[in-house]
Amino acid sequence: MSNNLLQGKNGVIFGALDEQSIAWKVAERCSEEGAKLVLTNAPVAMRFGTINALSEKLNAPVFQADATSNEDLENLFKSATEHFGGKIDFVLHSIGMSLNVRKKKEYTDLNYEWMKTTFDISAISFHRVMQTLWKQDAMKDWGSITALTYIAAQRVSLTTPKWPSRRRCWRALPAASATTSAPGTRCV
Numbered sequence: 001m002s003n004n005l006l007q008g009k010n011g012v013i014f015g016a017l018d019e020q021s022i023a024w025k026v027a028e029r030c031s032e033e034g035a036k037l038v039l040t041n042a043p044v045a046m047r048f049g050t051i052n053a054l055s056e057k058l059n060a061p062v063f064q065a066d067a068t069s070n071e072d073l074e075n076l077f078k079s080a081t082e083h084f085g086g087k088i089d090f091v092l093h094s095i096g097m098s099l100n101v102r103k104k105k106e107y108t109d110l111n112y113e114w115m116k117t118t119f120d121i122s123a124i125s126f127h128r129v130m131q132t133l134w135k136q137d138a139m140k141d142w143g144s145i146t147a148l149t150y151i152a153a154q155r156v157s158l159t160t161p162k163w164p165s166r167r168r169c170w171r172a173l174p175a176a177s178a179t180t181s182a183p184g185t186r187c188v
C-alpha cells in the first residue's frame with residue numbers, strides 16, 4: 001500500500017544488482033511511495049546483474065559509477081542533480097564486496113591486497129560518496145544519507161572473518177562526516 005510518503009523526493013540508490021539485492025527492494029518501495037530515483041552501480045554490475053530491468057520498471061535512469069572512483073562519483077551526482085532538476089533528498093549506500101569471501105579465503109590465509117580493495121569498496125566508498133556530495137553541495141537541507149552495515153561489525157563471524165574490521169572502519173567515520181554535512185543532513 002502506498003501513502004505517497006516520498007512524493008516529491010529525489011533519491012540516489014547504490015547497489016541494486018538483481019532481485020535479491022537489498023537495494024532493489026528499497027528502490028521498489030521508494031518508488032511505490034512516490035520518490036523519483038536514480039539507480040547506480042559499478043560498470044561490471046551492468047554486465048552481471050539485471051539492474052536495467054529495475055530501471056525500466058521504475059522509470060529510473062541508471063548511471064554507472066565505481067564507488068571507489070572520485071571521478072565516477074562526481075559525474076554520477078552531477079548527472080543525478082541534472083536529471084532531478086535540483087538537489088538530492090536521500091542517498092542509499094548498499095555496497096559490499098569481498099574478494100577474500102568470494103574466493104573462500106579463511107582468516108589464516110587472507111590476501112591483504114584484496115582486503116584493501118574490500119575496504120575501499122565496502123567502507124571507504126561511503127565516505128567518498130559523502131565527500132563528493134558535500135563538495136558539490138548536492139544534498140538538500142534535512143536530507144538523509146544511509147549505509148547498510150552487517151552484524152559482523154559487532155561480532156566476530158567465522159564465515160566472514162574480515163568483515164568486523166571493514167565495518168568498524170566506516171562506522172568510525174560517519175560521525176566526522178555528519179558534523180560537516182549540509183544543515184540537518186542525517187548520516188546513518
Ligand SMILES: NC(=O)c1ccc[n+]([C@@H]2O[C@H](COP(=O)([O-])OP(=O)(O)OC[C@H]3O[C@@H](n4cnc5c(N)ncnc54)[C@H](O)[C@@H]3O)[C@@H](O)[C@H]2O)c1
Pocket residue numbers: 014015016017018020021022023041042045065066067068094095096097121148149150151
Ligand atoms: N545480505 C545480507 O544478509 C545483509 C545483511 C546485512 C547487511 N548487508 C549489507 O547490505 C549491503 C547490500 O548487500 P546485498 O545483500 O544487497 O548484496 P548485493 O551483492 O546484492 O549488493 C552489493 C552491491 O554492491 C555493488 N558493488 C560492488 N562493488 C562496487 C563498486 N566498486 N562500486 C559500486 N558498487 C559496487 C554490487 O554490484 C552490488 O550491487 C552490503 O553492504 C551488505 O554488507 C547485507
